Amino acid sequence: MAIDLQASWSDEDIQAWRETVVRFVEDEVAPADALARKNGHLDPAFWRRAGELGMLCTDIPESMGGIGGDFRHEVVLQEEMARRGLLSLNTGVHSIAAHYLMNHGTPEQQARFLPRMVSGELVGAIAMTEPGAGSDLQSIRTRARLDGDEWVLNGSKTFISNGLLAGLIMVVAKTDPHAGAKGISIFIVETAQTPGFRVGRLIDKIGLHGQDTTELFFEDMRLPRSALLGGQEGRGFAQLMGDLPYERTIIGVISVAAMEGALAATVAYARERQVFGQSLMEFQNTKFKLAEIATLVKVGRTFIDHCITQVNDGTLDTTTASMAKLWCSETQARVIDECLQLFGGYGYTNDYMIGRMYTDARIQRIYGGSNEIMKEVISRAL
Numbered sequence: 001m002a003i004d005l006q007a008s009w010s011d012e013d014i015q016a017w018r019e020t021v022v023r024f025v026e027d028e029v030a031p032a033d034a035l036a037r038k039n040g041h042l043d044p045a046f047w048r049r050a051g052e053l054g055m056l057c058t059d060i061p062e063s064m065g066g067i068g069g070d071f072r073h074e075v076v077l078q079e080e081m082a083r084r085g086l087l088s089l090n091t092g093v094h095s096i097a098a099h100y101l102m103n104h105g106t107p108e109q110q111a112r113f114l115p116r117m118v119s120g121e122l123v124g125a126i127a128m129t130e131p132g133a134g135s136d137l138q139s140i141r142t143r144a145r146l147d148g149d150e151w152v153l154n155g156s157k158t159f160i161s162n163g164l165l166a167g168l169i170m171v172v173a174k175t176d177p178h179a180g181a182k183g184i185s186i187f188i189v190e191t192a193q194t195p196g197f198r199v200g201r202l203i204d205k206i207g208l209h210g211q212d213t214t215e216l217f218f219e220d221m222r223l224p225r226s227a228l229l230g231g232q233e234g235r236g237f238a239q240l241m242g243d244l245p246y247e248r249t250i251i252g253v254i255s256v257a258a259m260e261g262a263l264a265a266t267v268a269y270a271r272e273r274q275v276f277g278q279s280l281m282e283f284q285n286t287k288f289k290l291a292e293i294a295t296l297v298k299v300g301r302t303f304i305d306h307c308i309t310q311v312n313d314g315t316l317d318t319t320t321a322s323m324a325k326l327w328c329s330e331t332q333a334r335v336i337d338e339c340l341q342l343f344g345g346y347g348y349t350n351d352y353m354i355g356r357m358y359t360d361a362r363i364q365r366i367y368g369g370s371n372e373i374m375k376e377v378i379s380r381a382l
């Protein structure tokens with residue numbers, strides 16, 4: 001099945017942008033990604049290259065240093081990378097960090113950091129998860145207290161995407177341990193200038209081998225008063241919640257594009273592979289499996305296109321975004337598993353994209369709020 005690039009939200013500008021993005025992904029991301037998978041992280045210079053080519057924070061307005069695109073421009077880049085199983089450049093987390101600044105930062109914070117995120121000088125990360133607190137964000141133990149004109153942070157984080165290369169991290173900490181959700185604040189940490197900040201080990205993951213995922217440590221880490229996102233204490237939980245539809249839709253976009261890429265690669269392989277004197281495609285089992293998969297992919301595409309349009313209009317609600325994250329990531333895992341089966345033993349090797357897609361897909365059901373948490377969120381709206 002050919003991938004339909006005329007999505008309902010596309011237009012001439014987006015079509016032209018897609019052509020630019022495809023050239024960038026095939027010519028530049030693909031070799032950088034292969035190297036990143038060997039090293040456990042991208043070459044930091046590649047982030048600046050992506051910035052130079054206008055690929056970063058594409059939906060940040062020009063008045064804040066961006067290129068003035070919209071969510072659709074972000075989506076196109078995510079799609080073209082995910083379709084090819086190239087996930088080392090984690091622009092999703094980078095863009096979400098930029099969105100915190102765009103939506104909640106003071107004008108000074110926006111002016112100071114956003115242009116440098118757009119250029120790739122500062123790689124963005126978000127640090128919520130701790131060894132003792134993942135799904136239950138309110139039980140984090142990282143503590144921030146004021147000492148004169150400075151904040152002092154103590155604690156640690158784990159599983160932080162872009163953690164090694166990040167120049168700017170949104171760190172979630174408790175400013176009042178007795179105030180529940182209202183005691184949580186977000187701090188903007190410029191890593192190069194922060195005493196007491198330390199990056200721990202690169203976590204040895206079963207997939208996403210080109211993405212740097214690390215532990216972080218804060219030992220009497222001192223930040224200026226101006227590092228508090230938005231300048232107001234206790235707003236962190238609300239700030240995080242406000243951006244959930246955006247984050248969850250990005251995960252859904254990656255899932256659907258990965259399924260489309262996997263389906264296209266499997267159809268091509270099944271046509272080519274000869275077994276028992278005929279092409280693998282000619283077996284009824286293959287045709288039926290691929291028909292089922294194509295149907296799931298079409299359903300996913302239709303749903304995610306709806307979410308993309310609504311994120312772009314600012315109308316997507318958290319429940320629907322959670323449904324998108326849940327359904328698309330569960331279906332991605334199922335589809336890619338079925339596709340891999342059709343590759344036989346070759347599917348289990350690193351010589352074919354499908355193997356990499358299989359291990360990379362697994363985390364989609366866990367991060368960004370696990371799928372069990374998605375069900376909690378959805379059930380609250382029933």
Ligand SMILES: Cc1cc2nc3c(=O)[nH]c(=O)nc-3n(C[C@H](O)[C@H](O)[C@H](O)COP(=O)(O)OP(=O)(O)OC[C@H]3O[C@@H](n4cnc5c(N)ncnc54)[C@H](O)[C@@H]3O)c2cc1C
Binds near residue numbers: 129135162366
């Ligand atoms: C590759 C990777 C990248 C990541 N990137 C980031 C990042 O950039 N920033 C960041 O802050 N974090 C990041 N994370 C962390 C990720 O968001 C957490 O792993 C995730 O939220 C789950 O938390 P946990 O691992 O502590 O699992 P736990 O919260 O301990 O959950 C364990 C199990 O219990 C289930 N569970 C928990 N609560 C409930 C409930 N109420 N009802 C039913 N079941 C429940 C979960 O669904 C899960 O199956 C990343 C993780 C990985 C592996």
